[in-house]
Amino acid sequence: xxxxxxxxxxxxxxxxxxxxxxxxxxxxxxxxxxxxxxxxxxxxxxxxxxxxxxxxxxxxxxxxxxxxxxxxxxxxxxxxxxxxxxxxxxxxxxxxxxxxxxxxxxxxxxxxxxxxxxxxxxxxxxxxxxxxxxxxxxxxxxxxxxxxxxxxxxxxxxxxxxxxxxxxxxxxxxxxxxxxxxxxxxxxxxxxxxxxxxxxxxxxxxxxxxxxxxxxxxxxxxxxxxxxxxxxxxxxxxxx
Numbered sequence: 001x002x003x004x005x006x007x008x009x010x011x012x013x014x015x016x017x018x019x020x021x022x023x024x025x026x027x028x029x030x031x032x033x034x035x036x037x038x039x040x041x042x043x044x045x046x047x048x049x050x051x052x053x054x055x056x057x058x059x060x061x062x063x064x065x066x067x068x069x070x071x072x073x074x075x076x077x078x079x080x081x082x083x084x085x086x087x088x089x090x091x092x093x094x095x096x097x098x099x100x101x102x103x104x105x106x107x108x109x110x111x112x113x114x115x116x117x118x119x120x121x122x123x124x125x126x127x128x129x130x131x132x133x134x135x136x137x138x139x140x141x142x143x144x145x146x147x148x149x150x151x152x153x154x155x156x157x158x159x160x161x162x163x164x165x166x167x168x169x170x171x172x173x174x175x176x177x178x179x180x181x182x183x184x185x186x187x188x189x190x191x192x193x194x195x196x197x198x199x200x201x202x203x204x205x206x207x208x209x210x211x212x213x214x215x216x217x218x219x220x221x222x223x224x225x226x227x228x229x230x231x232x233x234x235x236x237x238x239x240x
Contacts, residue, residue: 002154008171054092063088088124095119164194
């Protein structure tokens, strides 16, 4: 069964604990912004965090590289790690820094998301699979070599990806949005569960019978017990 997220925003219960946590987080972010404003080059403070995020994010794809190895490789030192792994982690840094610069001329949007995905996939595994383009096959996450039925998580079927991401983009421009940190958290969760723009798969089926598995997956997705969200794909899925 695929997971199809409901459109944002969900009903929010402003419990005292949530309000207090949000207030504390806003205060600490304000303090950090104030300290950063005193630096002649705030990028020097941000740089290690960007690379740490790149290392952690790449692990979901099975890429193993440490922060120390990435920094050493950037400094030109010899590193006992696969160059391919280091390139994948480095691409996360390239994509993130590109995105920050691009935001000066282009708002956060699906167009920018596709551009970032193309940067992320340049010269690494999956580079042949139309980077920056919405996927056209079902992907899934699970142990290496697992089948779709054995997957830990299955995102929406491919015909549902454009609508799911369109809903996310619409949420970014709603009137009276929730506080920024709430909005960021919801958008992050929605994007992670909606799907990446390209045909990525953590445990791909490489045998010649992969296509029937994907087709059957799309049919199963049409039976989602998710109310309105499930019915959104029933017509497209049944035509597979």
